[in-house]
Amino acid sequence: MNTCNTLCQAIATINWWWFAAATVVSFAVGAVWFSWLFAKAWVRVFKVELGEEVSTGLMLRTMSLQLAATLLLGLVFFVLTKLSVWLALLVLVVFCGWEKGKLNFEFPRMRDFIMAVVIQVGYTFVAGLVFILFALI
Numbered sequence: 001m002n003t004c005n006t007l008c009q010a011i012a013t014i015n016w017w018w019f020a021a022a023t024v025v026s027f028a029v030g031a032v033w034f035s036w037l038f039a040k041a042w043v044r045v046f047k048v049e050l051g052e053e054v055s056t057g058l059m060l061r062t063m064s065l066q067l068a069a070t071l072l073l074g075l076v077f078f079v080l081t082k083l084s085v086w087l088a089l090l091v092l093v094v095f096c097g098w099e100k101g102k103l104n105f106e107f108p109r110m111r112d113f114i115m116a117v118v119i120q121v122g123y124t125f126v127a128g129l130v131f132i133l134f135a136l137i
Contacts, residue, residue: 010082014075015137022134023074026127027067033126038119045107045115074131081135088135092128096121 034042042048080088100121107113 006083007079010079013082014078014135018134018137019074019078022078022131023067023070025134026070026074026130029126029130030123033119033123041115042119045112045119070127073128077128077131078135081132085132085136088132092125092132095128096125099124 077088077092080091100117103113103116103120107116
């Protein structure tokens with residue numbers, strides 16, 4: 001019963017405007033991260049086919065799913081930050097470690113593995129930090 005009260009109080013104290021702003025900033029960082037900072041490396045390492053035409057419906061579904069995942073991830077960090085900043089940071093590091101471990105099985109070449117970690121885990125870490133920092137406001 002006490003855990004529910006603590007969780008409900010943490011959710012009740014979320015500033016939803018800052019949550020929305022953090023989501024927009026996270027998406028903007030992702031746009032810069034994957035299209036400007038690491039575009040060429042991302043295409044090479046993840047073997048993205050750029051020549052194929054993508055349907056509008058597929059693009060909308062993909063972006064909608066990404067938005068839903070970002071909202072859920074952000075909500076987790078907003079709630080955890082209300083409970084404890086250190087807990088939120090710990091969960092972010094653990095999640096990034098899990099994601100790194102998953103990539104380990106996808107890239108046999110060390111160079112590709114390191115670049116995949118920098119791209120994927122790096123963005124996850126930065127996006128998580130955005131949510132944690134905005135939750136502190």
